[in-house]
Amino acid sequence: MAISFENALGIHQKALEVRVQRAEVLANNLANADTPGFKARDIDFKAVLGSVQAGQQVGGQLTMTTTNGKHLPTSGNGEMSESNELLYRTPNQPSVDGNTVDTQEEVAEFTKNTMQYQASFQFLNGRFKSLNNAIRGE
């Protein structure tokens, strides 16, 4: 049986990718913390990872998840899927200039995301170590 990188690395490489994307979105929110009218954005990590995974399974195409037998299957070019879209954050309190960035909340989310990134990294690194061991036959 050949060793496949796709199988060996599993979900972690995709998770790491989505974590980086989320870090970018949150960094953008914080950079625009004082921009009038700017709306804070975020991604639904679970949904995005789900769509990335689904894309992995059907050969690079994004499909909609069907949770009911009556759901219509989509051909899957990702156009109809809402899951990999950027969403808008619901503001906790209104502001005069229409900005919905709550700096504290964004910093907390960013820190959490960094931690989760490190966890994903740790898992991915572990997979590489296992592969290394397998190749050396120790």
Added chain:
Amino acid sequence: MSLTNIFDIAGSGMAAQSIRLNTTASNIANADSASSSEGDVYRARKPVFSAIQQDVMAQAMVGQTGELSASTGVQVQGIIESDAPLNMRFEPDHPMSNDQGYVMYPNVNVVEEMADMLSASRSFQTNVSIMDSAKTMMQRLLTLGQ
């Protein structure tokens, strides 16, 4: 690699905040620059921030690969002069006083400027820590497989 984008985003935030800090410094320094005519007097300057939107081409391209697209940082659209009413004081002995004995003082609200300064400096700090986190994440990534 989108981790490098975080450097650009946080960098744009830092640049914008330092421009804001610059205008604050200028406003406070000129808070008492008197003048005899309404046209010559210093007026409080404020930067106008706006989000940098990704250009349409790039957006269409990332749209095809199903990647996420957002605005990429902040920019200063320009500096505007405040149109708040000027501060007129009756000081007939002042060398700059006009015919009626009034001296024009800038419309700078020093307390407001101090609050603005604190806000700018805090936002700058946030951007610095974001950049630092991105750097740590990148350094980690470089140790992958070691």
